[in-house]
Amino acid sequence: MHQRSLLTSACLALLLPSAVSGQTDLAKVRAWREAHGAQIVQDYAAFLALPNVASDTEGIRRNAEYLRGELQKRGVDAEIWPLDDAPPIVFGEIITPNATRTLGVYVHYDGQPVDAAKWTHPPWEPTLLTRALEDGGTPRALPAPGEAIDPEWRIYARSAGDDKVPIATVLAALDALRASGIGLTSNLKLFFEGEEEAGSAHLREYMERYGDRLGVDGWLICDGPVHPSRRPQLVFGVRGFTQFTVTVYGAIRYLHSGHYGNWAPNPAMLLAQLLASMKDAQGNVLIDGFYDSDAPIGEAERAAIAALPDYDGALRQELELAETEGGNAPLAERLLLPSLNVRGMESAAVGAAARNVIPTEATATFDIRLVKGNDPEAMLDLVDAHIRKQGYFIVREVPDRETRLAHPRIARVVRAPGYEAARTDMSDPFSQQVIAAARHAVGEELVLMPALGGSLPLYLFTDLLAKPAVIVPVANHDDNQHAPDENLRIANLWDGIDLMASIFTMP
């Protein structure tokens, strides 16, 4: 079916009619990308050259203005949304006549802070290498127009993988479609955040304030890496997140382990016993009710897990683990369960600083990853109930003398804020449309992942805005995100352009 597309009412002429029925043929898009590869890489390098740490107000402003300019250059109606002193949202809107739907596209343009001394090349001087650094890659000039581009080249810079690359693919896909005379099938709302790496502290407020501009039928959340096997993937959920810290107490001062050992309670041992009561030898959580609120897993999700590449064995080799929890249970299945993880543990000292004392206190800090159905506070209530069941009196502040003398077992339990999990049903029509479009672009290599183990505030899209959301990663898995020498493999940039072009033109 022929279709006319618009970017905005002001740029009707920019987009020509598409000539495909059902799903656009991507051959033209690829041909255009091959002809213009040097320009795409150069434009991307210019974007990466802009420092983008959320706390760097001036750097963030330059990124936001650059993005608004790039959108306007393409005829997109683009705005910068301010909010107090928060990094702004860059918002772009493309109206498509007779659109099948309105598609929201989320990307973040800020990046993690850098320790520049640890980078091989400066983090904001994008450097093209002939391979990955660890494979002996050496710097080379950016490609000249017409020059052949090796897809194994990598561009090194902060945010090369996390998370500027989806923006580069969106811009290149729009250019390729326009130049190829292929029309969009959806209205697009481009929503680029500037403080994701600083914790998205204002994301909810932005959504509440600008909610009337954010009406979409479904979201593409463009962040994160593709599957470690290098296969492209779509992800339909994330785990939520909460934290708590437990401190248990012994005597008010360090005691000589000889004069008091066997008599004064040892808080390190008490803490060990408390922790041991929380999980069995296979890593299953023993806290009453911990798994009771998990939402059921659908058939589509079960089928997707069964079809996942078996990467666990390779991962165990890489991490030098003879065995993983649940008797080598598949990682993807384990990630559908809430987890209880000891992040750190401390009592007195080990190593050279160790002394023959009975410690005064012992602390363990935990994070809980939540699955759909788990309420963060309710899960922490279960933890409290478990600790009480072990005989502990729970306090929130450091206990005073009276409290200490009244209770043989005292646990100070301090909660940190958290947020719930999010999951989009894989059998939802929007999910099915995105899956079909992605498969059209990348073929049967496509990996469908019901949920990431990690956490993002995806619930703001699926629950606050109440729309399906599919995570569409672009970057290579070995992109050193959050670390020195972050990089993007050019092949992933190419694949991302195909993916965006296909999704933007899905029936």
Place this chain on the structure above:
Amino acid sequence: MHQRSLLTSACLALLLPSAVSGQTDLAKVRAWREAHGAQIVQDYAAFLALPNVASDTEGIRRNAEYLRGELQKRGVDAEIWPLDDAPPIVFGEIITPNATRTLGVYVHYDGQPVDAAKWTHPPWEPTLLTRALEDGGTPRALPAPGEAIDPEWRIYARSAGDDKVPIATVLAALDALRASGIGLTSNLKLFFEGEEEAGSAHLREYMERYGDRLGVDGWLICDGPVHPSRRPQLVFGVRGFTQFTVTVYGAIRYLHSGHYGNWAPNPAMLLAQLLASMKDAQGNVLIDGFYDSDAPIGEAERAAIAALPDYDGALRQELELAETEGGNAPLAERLLLPSLNVRGMESAAVGAAARNVIPTEATATFDIRLVKGNDPEAMLDLVDAHIRKQGYFIVREVPDRETRLAHPRIARVVRAPGYEAARTDMSDPFSQQVIAAARHAVGEELVLMPALGGSLPLYLFTDLLAKPAVIVPVANHDDNQHAPDENLRIANLWDGIDLMASIFTMP
């Protein structure tokens, strides 16, 4: 029975006959001490003014020469025993015609290192205070001859309590007895060590090299404080000591707790489970055989424990403990058992440095206090067997890739050197003689303690030299030993002189 005593053949005339039968009347000793108190305190201050850290060769030499001089001044045959670069032993010998026995007297003249900035008065400028510092004591001049001395005065200096004071009491007791015309009943062998606080590294070698000079019937080990109730005490044993450190392993790098939580083993949790398997909720050790080699406790020891002042309740109040192990079992009973104490524990980080990771390893360091009958290495073998029983493969070095991939549970167990406990039977005739003499000096206040919870290499006396050994403490329990503002309460000096005089003249 009248008796003539000698210090050496060269000083026959110095000691006059004693006039008591059975046990010397101490009235004369006390009268002499009251008349000469100022001199005793001044002499002690002069001794305390000599810096005495074991590593300070010049300071140690000055102490040793001072002591030899003080002994020679009293007609004692005194020598300095060298051994390579080790702090020397100061040895003095007093031959008593028709002696009932030969008595060894062990004291150490070295002291703990100091952090002078933390001292109220300089550690080697002995300062007399009118009370304890924490009770508002203020400095005053050393007493002039004839001036009344308040027994609650305290002298502040390094080693005031640990462990120069027994030497002061020995010297003053010898002076008092001689001046009072009271003869000794034993030969004396005075054995003053100069590196106890540095670990007594050469004590065994000294004993082996000079063993033919150390023939005694029993030892007085003069070290440590009196009972916390301020009552004088005799102690008949110490716990031995050993250490080990356990590290368990997860993946070779920190893992994102979201992406891998519930799948990759968490070493902090593994360590907690391992520790929890070692003790029950009442603090009893669950390691097979841990209590099997304990030597039986005699009737005299059981009776002594039953007669101990009940200080546990006060101690719980002081330490702000609602309950102690074994359901408030008496401290003195618990100290007759070997103990397993977690000295410190660590995995990744808590507090501000905590991150959402699965740690790579977790470490706990332990000390074991041993009772009579426990072999240090055999006890560590039991620990190893227990760890293996929990499914661990034990290594001594950091495991390599091959080892990690071969064993799901790996524990690196590293041992530190230890030594056995020592106990002298309270019903041994030597013990009974010392008890009677001490009771004669201090009355029914005397506390008899079968064993200290702490550790000293007492086994060198009881097992290597194979003689009974009774610990005779002099210092106040609140003397800040090993800490800044170490001090001696004058009343303890006076009690110590009585005690020494009584023991030196026991029938």
